Amino acid sequence: MNPLVLSFASGTTFFVGLALVLLAEGPLSRFRNRIVRPLLTVAAIAGIILVAISATPLPIWAYVIWTIPAVVGLVLLSRPAPTRGICLIFEALLAASTLALCLVEAPFHQRPTLDVPTGTTVYVLGDSISAGMGTKHLCWPVVLAETTPLRVVNLAQPGATVASAIIQARGISEPHSLVIVEIGGNDLLGGTDAETFRTKLDTLVSSLRSDQHDVLVLELPLFPFQNAYGRAQRDVVRKHGAAMLPKRFFARVLGTENGTLDGLHLSQPGHDAMAEIIANVLNQE
Numbered sequence: 050m051n052p053l054v055l056s057f058a059s060g061t062t063f064f065v066g067l068a069l070v071l072l073a074e075g076p077l078s079r080f081r082n083r084i085v086r087p088l089l090t091v092a093a094i095a096g097i098i099l100v101a102i103s104a105t106p107l108p109i110w111a112y113v114i115w116t117i118p119a120v121v122g123l124v125l126l127s128r129p130a131p132t133r134g135i136c137l138i139f140e141a142l143l144a145a146s147t148l149a150l151c152l153v154e155a156p157f158h159q160r161p162t163l164d165v166p167t168g169t170t171v172y173v174l175g176d177s178i179s180a181g182m183g184t185k186h187l188c189w190p191v192v193l194a195e196t197t198p199l200r201v202v203n204l205a206q207p208g209a210t211v212a213s214a215i216i217q218a219r220g221i222s223e224p225h226s227l228v229i230v231e232i233g234g235n236d237l238l239g240g241t242d243a244e245t246f247r248t249k250l251d252t253l254v255s256s257l258r259s260d261q262h263d264v265l266v267l268e269l270p271l272f273p274f275q276n277a278y279g280r281a282q283r284d285v286v287r288k289h290g291a292a293m294l295p296k297r298f299f300a301r302v303l304g305t306e307n308g309t310l311d312g313l314h315l316s317q318p319g320h321d322a323m324a325e326i327i328a329n330v331l332n333q334e
Contacts, residue, residue: 052304058270059300060158063103067147069096070119075140077126086127093123104271105154106279115150118142157283161292163227163265165199165331170223172262174214174253175205175231177314182207184310186317190229192324198333210235211249218257228257229327231267233278234313243277250281254289264291265330270300298326 056062073093077086097119101112122139165171173179173190180203181188187195194201204217214232221228230253236246257264266286271279286293301322302308308319315323 054272055300055304057103057272058303059297060103060105060154060295061297062099063105063154064151066096066099066101066103067115067150069093069099070123071096071143071147074119074122074126074143077123090123090127093119097123102273104273104275104279106271106276106283107150107154108280111150111153115143115146118146157268157293158295158297160298161265161294161330162332163263163292163330164334165227165263166334167198169199170226171199171201171331172221172223172226172228173201173203173205173231174209174217174228175203176209176235177205177207178234179203179205179231180207180209181320182310182314186315186320189315189320189323189327192320193327196324197328197331199331205231208235210239210241211246211253215249215253215256218253221257221260221262225261225263227263227265227331229265229267230254230257233269233282237269237275237278243281246278247281247285250285251288254285254291258289258291264289265294266291267294267299268296270296270303294326294330299323302326 056065070093073089073096077089077093097116100115118139122143125135125139171193179188179190188203188205190201190203190205193199202220204220206213206217209217209232211232214230218228232253233246233250254264254266266282268282269278283293285291302315302319303313305318305322307316308322310316
């Protein structure tokens with residue numbers, strides 16, 4: 050897959066944008082060179098754009114707190130003779146707000162660990178990423194079952210949405226199971242609005258948690274201006290005390306050599322890589 054697409058899918062674009070702005074605006078007031086200053090200005094503008102379109106699902110207020118010193122600072126620092134005191138103030142504000150955004154977002158990129166007692170059944174609710182495309186490839190839930198002692202029941206169906214996953218969940222018969230929720234891609238592609246997505250996902254996860262199941266939600270790789278879907282996922286996961294596998298892991302699978310059939314649906318190497326990632330999340334007691 051294209052490295053630029055992967056950087057958006059993994060969330061890397063957000064951190065690259067922050068770094069560009071910080072590294073470009075810092076020295077901008079100190080360089081008078083007619084070549085260096087325009088390059089730094091372009092780099093800072095590019096960084097601001099990358100952050101804005103990264104679809105990182107942070108609250109709007111977090112973006113505002115960072116954007117004000119980033120944009121105002123760029124305007125002031127780009128002047129022919131910027132006031133030194135003002136420059137220092139905005140450089141400090143930018144550094145502080147950048148650090149704050151990194152600290153807020155970084156936890157969402159850490160791999161969770163779930164303790165899975167012996168005898169626990171793992172159910173998978175998902176779409177064609179988990180169900181496969183009707184090929185002879187072994188889907189990652191099957192690989193997971195074959196490479197670990199876990200009993201895995203794959204309820205995923207091609208074309209599934211959050212609404213249909215609620216129906217899939219009726220197939221969960223074992224109490225106190227672990228349910229892996231890999232769902233939402235078809236909602237995004239099908240034009241489901243973010244609020245409907247949130248409501249349906251809340252219904253799904255709420256019902257699973259009320260039945261005393263542990264839940265692991267796979268975070269959706271997002272592309273520009275899809276922030277609301279990511280916020281919906283994170284809010285629902287936080288509300289119900291579920292766990293989330295950061296999108297960078299799915300992006301890593303998509304970037305695996307020969308890992309996909311069409312840039313999205315997994316080939317055998319992709320399924321193998323996904324199964325390995327999930328196995329590393331599950332601490333089998």
